[in-house]
Amino acid sequence: MEVKVFSNTDELNKYCEQMFIDIMTNNDAPTLGLATGSSPVGVYQELIKANQEGIIDFSNTTTFNLDEYCGIDRNHEQSYWTFMHQNLFNHVNINENNINLPEASGDLDQACSEYNNKLNNANIDIQILGIGSNGHIAFNEPGTSFESTVHKVELDEKTRQDNARFFKSIDEVPTHAITMGLSNIMQAKKIVLIATGENKADAIKGMIEGEKTTSLPASILQDHPDVTILLDEEAASKLSK
Ligand code: GLP
Numbered sequence: 001m002e003v004k005v006f007s008n009t010d011e012l013n014k015y016c017e018q019m020f021i022d023i024m025t026n027n028d029a030p031t032l033g034l035a036t037g038s039s040p041v042g043v044y045q046e047l048i049k050a051n052q053e054g055i056i057d058f059s060n061t062t063t064f065n066l067d068e069y070c071g072i073d074r075n076h077e078q079s080y081w082t083f084m085h086q087n088l089f090n091h092v093n094i095n096e097n098n099i100n101l102p103e104a105s106g107d108l109d110q111a112c113s114e115y116n117n118k119l120n121n122a123n124i125d126i127q128i129l130g131i132g133s134n135g136h137i138a139f140n141e142p143g144t145s146f147e148s149t150v151h152k153v154e155l156d157e158k159t160r161q162d163n164a165r166f167f168k169s170i171d172e173v174p175t176h177a178i179t180m181g182l183s184n185i186m187q188a189k190k191i192v193l194i195a196t197g198e199n200k201a202d203a204i205k206g207m208i209e210g211e212k213t214t215s216l217p218a219s220i221l222q223d224h225p226d227v228t229i230l231l232d233e234e235a236a237s238k239l240s241k
Contacts, residue, residue, distance in 0.1 A: 001208060001222065003229045005236040009196060012230050013042035016128070016192055019228070020047060023125045023190070024056045031062045033127030033185075034088070035138070036080045039194040040128050044088040051092040058094040064122060066129075066138035067179040068104040070152065078166050102178040108152050112178060116150040119184050127188035131195050134158045135203040135216035139179035142215050148181030182220050191227045193218070195235040204231060205238040 006012040020043070024030050034040070050056045065080060074081040081101050089099060100118060103111040129137050134156060140148060141156045154176055155163075164170040185191070195204050207218040208229065221227045 001227045001229055003208060003231065003236075003239075005231045005233060007233055009042060009232055012194065012196070012232060013046050016043045016194060016230055017046035017050065019190070019192055020126060020128075021050060021056055024061065027125060029060045029062070030125050031064065031122055033124040033188050034063050034065050034084065035128050035130050036065070036067070036083045037130040039130035039196065041087055043128065043194070048088065048091040058092045061094060062098040062122070063089075063094070063100060064119060064124060064180075065101040066185070067177050068102045069174040070104045070108065070176040070178060071174045073105070078172075102150065102180075104178045108178065112150045112152060115178070115180075116184070119150065119180065119187070124188040126190045126192065127185060129185070129191060129193040129218075131193060131200060131203050131207065131218050132156075132159055133162055133199045133203055135206055135218050137182070137185060137193070137218045137221075139177045140182050140185075140217040142217060144182060144214060144217050146182050146214060146220050149183055151179065151181055153177055153179050182217060186220065186224055188224075189226065191221060191224055192230060193221065193227065194230045196232040198234040198237060200235040201238040204229070204235050205240075209240060 051058060065084060068080045072079050076082060102115045131137055134142055136159060139153050139155065141153060160170060160173045164173050167173050206216045210216060210219060212219045212222050
């Protein structure tokens with residue numbers, strides 16, 4: 001794992017943006033793995049600017065998102081579908097047909113297997129990740145098998161509390177989601193994980209310096225050959241070096 005600590009989040013976002021630019025300018029039809037949450041938002045803003053300035057083109061870009069809540073409609077203001085359109089897709093020249101998120105309504109078993117098949121046929125060039133304060137990546141909560149593929153998950157109480165800030169009350173936070181599994185995430189050619197703030201410091205220490213364990217799902221990244229971890233000083237504050 002390559003770990004980089006930034007004193008300034010603008011620099012962190014620009015560093016990550018450059019990783020995307022390198023891939024998008026060297027590839028005629030790039031495939032991006034995208035994430036929701038607050039961690040990637042600054043990078044998306046930089047990518048929007050780069051697209052508007054003509055530095056990158058999304059017309060041949062395909063995207064796959066990590067996860068989606070169950071029990072709320074795609075058009076709900078807090079669905080990940082809406083999040084991605086508001087924070088990226090509506091502002092760049094992407095073809096709507098090239099956007100992929102799990103379908104989290106109807107027959108969920110079928111939806112999981114369809115998304116898994118799509119992922120098996122995709123080659124994600126770069127996957128951006130955040131991390132939950134409990135060490136989850138996507139919605140792979142502690143205890144998830146390292147071999148997991150796309151599946152339905154019951155969200156941890158801690159995750160629901162963390163995400164309650166986006167809803168009017170905790171009662172409105174969905175209890176379930178569909179998520180890429182850990183083995184899907186590990187298929188990406190390159191992975192970049194962003195974490196900022198003190199509430200991520202324990203998870204970051206465990207992921208980088210702890211043992212590989214399903215109690216801390218992000219620790220699986222220790223086995224990936226090309227992972228970059230971008231941190232601010234608070235998220236890095238518990239690292240021993
Ligand atoms: C959610 C998402 C994760 C994300 C995590 C952290 O639970 N499913 O993909 O990494 O939140 O979010 P944030 O970046 O807002 O701290």
